Each structure stands twice: as structure tokens, then as C-alpha cells.
Amino acid sequence: MPPLRLLPPETAHRLAIWSLKLGLTPDPGPDDPRLAVAAFGITFTNPVGLAAGFDKNAEAWRPAQRLGFGFVEVGSVTPRPQAGNPRPRLFRLTRDRAIINRLGFNNDGVAAMAEHLAGRKPGAGILGVNLGKNKETVDAAIDYEIGASRLGPLANYIAINVSSPNTPGLRALQGKVPLQDLVRRTHRALAEACGGKGPPLLLKIAPDLTDQDLEDIVEVALQGELAGLIVTNTTIARPASLGSRHARETGGLSGRPLFAPSTEILRRVYRLTGGRLPLIGVGGIASGADAYAKIRAGATLVQLYTALVYEGPGLVRRIKRDLVDYLERDGLTSISAAIGLDRR
Numbered sequence: 475m476p477p478l479r480l481l482p483p484e485t486a487h488r489l490a491i492w493s494l495k496l497g498l499t500p501d502p503g504p505d506d507p508r509l510a511v512a513a514f515g516i517t518f519t520n521p522v523g524l525a526a527g528f529d530k531n532a533e534a535w536r537p538a539q540r541l542g543f544g545f546v547e548v549g550s551v552t553p554r555p556q557a558g559n560p561r562p563r564l565f566r567l568t569r570d571r572a573i574i575n576r577l578g579f580n581n582d583g584v585a586a587m588a589e590h591l592a593g594r595k596p597g598a599g600i601l602g603v604n605l606g607k608n609k610e611t612v613d614a615a616i617d618y619e620i621g622a623s624r625l626g627p628l629a630n631y632i633a634i635n636v637s638s639p640n641t642p643g644l645r646a647l648q649g650k651v652p653l654q655d656l657v658r659r660t661h662r663a664l665a666e667a668c669g670g671k672g673p674p675l676l677l678k679i680a681p682d683l684t685d686q687d688l689e690d691i692v693e694v695a696l697q698g699e700l701a702g703l704i705v706t707n708t709t710i711a712r713p714a715s716l717g718s719r720h721a722r723e724t725g726g727l728s729g730r731p732l733f734a735p736s737t738e739i740l741r742r743v744y745r746l747t748g749g750r751l752p753l754i755g756v757g758g759i760a761s762g763a764d765a766y767a768k769i770r771a772g773a774t775l776v777q778l779y780t781a782l783v784y785e786g787p788g789l790v791r792r793i794k795r796d797l798v799d800y801l802e803r804d805g806l807t808s809i810s811a812a813i814g815l816d817r818r
């Protein structure tokens with residue numbers, strides 16, 4: 475990955491997927507048992523996951539798992555294939571250790587993903603599927619129903635993504651009334667496709683939400699059909715600190731400048747849920763200290779994407795090693811003991 479940074483970003487990304495598929499990744503070995511954590515009925519051998527957007531078509535989920543991730547989330551996938559926005563649409567903000575993307579759900583569609591996941595063994599690592607909607611679909615819930623029916627039976631969890639900034643109208647689905655309808659319909663489609671009890675359903679939210687928005691989302695989340703929340707997607711905000719020439723590009727900002735605002739949202743959601751709902755903390759994680767801070771703020775699991783681009787795949791192993799050191803430092807015997815520690 476660091477040498478790949480000499481290439482244009484989309485070329486580098488294709489090459490990263492391609493080299494993963496070549497299968498040159500060494501076996502990461504077993505995880506320290508202190509890193510094991512349970513959430514929504516699943517036991518994870520470690521809490522560090524690959525965030526959505528890296529493997530949009532589930533082409534490389536198996537080798538990605540071999541980088542040492544405790545789970546991999548593929549997608550966002552839409553019912554029909556779509557090309558996404560015109561290029562350029564992906565920008566490295568190297569000085570800021572950040573990325574801006576306005577890809578707009580470029581992906582090969584649910585049928586292609588289902589083909590890639592066919593024959594997946596239940597014990598072959600934990601896989602989440604992140605669902606989006608096609609740009610021109612008017613009744614958005616239909617797209618999530620299609621995704622849930624087709625891919626629910628192949629996934630360990632399903633995530634509803636209503637927080638990408640690059641599909642017009644998408645983030646409005648985070649409002650209380652549309653969200654209630656969306657969650658109910660997706661949950662029903664999932665249960666029907668899986669013969670009663672489907673995999674857990676999660677919701678991925680934006681960092682650009684008001685306190686009232688968060689209260690509404692948590693109220694819907696606690697009604698019973700959602701098993702957890704993923705906090706957060708990329709931001710449309712542009713912190714004054716940004717120093718890279720691409721800082722003013724339109725799209726979602728990820729990486730280091732997202733760490734503080736997304737962790738603040740995580741902290742608020744944890745306070746509102748009172749620990750009743752597992753949270754996946756994502757946004758700007760680039761070290762064991764960052765991952766541990768998210769867990770202390772209320773995350774049961776964490777995810778990352780942008781730091782992989784800057785730090786390379788050895789980052790996952792370093793984060794896990796450092797997490798064990800932090801647990802030892804704080805006299806804790808498991809990740810679960812650290813969840814939400816800042817509030818206790």
C-alpha cells in the first residue's frame with residue numbers, strides 16, 4: 475500500500491484488491507484470547523474490522539480476512555450494477571492523512587456479490603454485507619429489501635447504509651419516520667429470506683447529525699429490529715485544519731480529521747443507548763491508541779479503512795498488539811471490560 479501511493483488513487487485501489495486476490499498474504503496466526511468479544515450473537519476473535527467501501531463487490535473478502543481482521547464488511551452494494559460518479563472522484567489528502575471520496579456507490583450489483591459469496595463456509599470468518607440504494611430508485615426501502623433478501627442468507631450481519639454523502643437524498647433516510655419504515659421493511663425481508671430468524675441488522679450513521687437526529691435514531695434502534703449501530707460514515711464537514719490541496723473537493727472526508735468528530739458522536743450514542751446496543755466505532759482509526767479510545771468511548775467493535783492506505787496492511791497486527799498492551803496497562807482481562815470505560 476505505501477508504494478501504491480505513487481499511483482492515482484483508483485488505480486492503486488484496483489491493484490491492492492488484485493494483489494490480495496493473488497493470495498500472497500501470510501496466515502495471521504491465532505488472536506490473543508483477551509481480544510475476543512461477543513456482539514449481537516456472534517463471537518469475534520478480535521474487535522478490529524475492515525470498513526465498508528474497500529471491497530465493494532466482495533471480491534477479496536477472504537484474503538482481506540487474512541490481514542488479521544476480526545471481521546470484514548463488504549459493499550455498499552446496490553440491487554443493480556452502477557458506474558458511480560464521473561472521475562476524478564477519489565482524492566488523497568496525504569498531509570492530512572485523509573481521503574475525500576465521491577464515488578457514488580460504484581459497484582457490480584447484488585447478483586455479482588451473491589456469486590462471489592456462494593459456497594462460503596459458515597466458519598470462514600465473519601462477514602458483514604453493507605447495503606445501499608441505486609441512485610434513481612425512488613422508494614429506497616425496496617432496494618434494501620432486495621439486498622437483504624438476496625444477500626442476507628450469505629452474511630453474518632447486514633448493515634443498512636443511509637449515511638454516504640454521495641447519493642442524493644440518502645441521508646434523509648436517517649429521519650425518524652422514513653427510518654422506522656426502512657428498518658421495519660428491511661428486517662421483514664431479511665427474516666422472510668432466512669426462514670424466520672435472519673442475521674443481525676445494523677444501521678450505519680453519519681457524523682454530521684444533530685443531537686435531535688441522534689435521539690430519534692436511537693429511539694428507532696431500541697425498538698427491537700436493529701441489533702447495533704455503526705458510528706460513523708465519512709463527513710461532509712471540512713475542518714479548518716486541513717492543509718492538502720484537495721481539501722475543498724466535494725465528497726465524504728475520512729481518516730485522521732474524522733477521528734475526533736466521529737468519536738464524539740460515538741460517545742453521545744453510547745450515552746443515549748446506555749450500553750443496551752452494541753456499537754461499531756469507525757472513523758480515523760490509525761493506531762492501537764485510536765482503537766482503544768473508541769472502545770473506551772463505547773464501541774464494542776471497531777473498523778478502519780483510510781489508515782490502511784497510509785500505513786499498509788501491517789497496521790492490523792500492530793493495532794491488535796497495542797490493544798493487548800493497553801488492556802494490561804489498565805489491569806483489564808478482556809476487551810469487554812474496556813467498553814465505555816470513559817463513562818464509568
Ligand SMILES: Cc1cc2nc3c(=O)[nH]c(=O)nc-3n(C[C@H](O)[C@H](O)[C@H](O)COP(=O)(O)O)c2cc1C
Pocket residue numbers: 525526527528530549550564573575577579604635638678706707708728729730732756757758759777778779780781
Ligand atoms: C474510498 C472510500 C469508499 C467508501 N465507501 C463506502 C461504502 O460504499 N459504504 C459505506 O458504508 N462506507 C463507505 N466508506 C466509509 C468507510 O466505511 C468508513 O466509514 C469511513 O471511511 C471512516 O473510516 P476511516 O476513517 O477509517 O476510513 C468509504 C470510505 C472510503 C475512504
